[in-house]
Amino acid sequence: MTAADAGVHEAAPAKINLALHVTGRRADGYHLLDSLVAFADIGDHVQARPATRTRLRVTGPMAAGVPRGGENTVLRAAALIGVAADITLDKHLPTAAGIGGGSSDAAATLRALARLGGIAVPGGVLALGADVPVCLLARAARMRGIGEEVLPVDGLPALDAVLVNPRVPVATPGVFARLDRRENDGLPEVLPRWHDRADCARWLATQRNDLEDPAQALCPEIGTVLEGLRESQDCALARMSGSGATCYGLYPDAMAATRAAARIAAQRPYWWVVATRLR
Template sequence: MTAEAFAPAKINLTLHVTGQRADGYHLLDSLVAFADIGDRLLLTPGADLSLEVTGTCSDGVPTDARNLARRAAEALGWTGHIALDKVLPHGAGLGGGSADAAAVLRALEACGISVPEGLPVSLGADVPVCRLVRAARMQGIGERIAPVGLPALPALLVNPGAHVPTGSVFSALARRDNPGMPAQIPDFEAPPDCADWLKDQRNDLEVPAIGIAPVIDRALADLRRTSEVLIARMSGSGSTCFALYPTMKAAHAAAYEIGAEHPDWWCYATELR
């Protein structure tokens, strides 16, 4: 039977790079939340595996074995047609490919196909947390996931259109043994409390990403100038940046402001959870 799946944008509220294993995998400590915008997938069983990508952000998205959604289906031995409506910018620090793969795993699992332990992280570090689809702390190489309670966080997501290769960003890191987050993440009552705590945390990939794509710095500066902004930071390995606000009204006002100044940027007001 046909299965539908939603792959929401993943936002790294923090991203601490704490080490690197002998096999090259980086160790991370990250607080992750999810937006209400994302890709949509339709899986229709058939004799052969095929993938079609459409949507506003479909340009540059591979349809061959490089596509994580296709690889997820193939890993489970499923055949059929995957129709992917691509809404999230490709290679933008939103976990789009990982979210798509996780959505395929969830959809096929709901159809009775079991997912082997270890498969999600083998597809990518972000796949396990994207499979959970709720705020969580992600550690190790992505295999250690602990759900976290967060208040709904009004936010603005902005992508200035730069494609930043993840490998290049990690290669440009000055150091890989940075401190992690505190052992305990507090219980936050409201967005300002969360934003105040986040100010003492980091995204260790922000500086190297800006070195590769300086327009990220412009996006952050513009977000920090918006009214009522609580904090602005880059997500993942870039180039999408986010800002938090006390209310959705303030987030929408900021979206109007940024969108008017940069009509060619991808800009979306959302609530992170």
């Protein structure tokens, strides 16, 4: 039995927008972005085994929030690559949460089925979602345009973080619709060389997420999450990721992040709270 016969496994890590600048809007309505992205060491998992037709099984603590129809990004990715498989998606990330869960699942499916079929990942993955190209890379990167331009970023320090989601889904189109200004400055053309994680956190504090205010208008709980992170001990920076509602806090080390996550979870037991490392 070959490794492919036994099935292949791919991680689908959470994508975190450390900074997200909206720089314009095209004539077709798509917004232009300039974002620094890192990936967490937690996420979903995709397993694929050879089959005569594609079937999807969803497991895990967040399985209930996953669509099972044609809008499912795993099934769309499988249709794009054209490799039939029995696919199991083990879902641990909240949906509609601003951390690229569906896009990372699609990217992991593409990688898994490419390995299973012994073929290359096809072009046209942007049709699956703006975050899919950067999630295919699954490492620190700068994404620009409508997501089609992805440049690996070297030298980003490992960042100990806490991710918090108030378990309130946020619809991305509604957030963009509330933007007051769409022509904003992007990130510096040349990113700095960060000396360490503290230096990186200080620099990130000079950047922004242009979607944070409009997302809070739709979901006031985001402000409560940010306040909770900022009030936690040793938090160097708190910011929303993507279009929300997940926010991240940066801490000096793993122990500080774990301590903050435990305290926030105890105060807000309904929230999704996890300590992780961003790479």
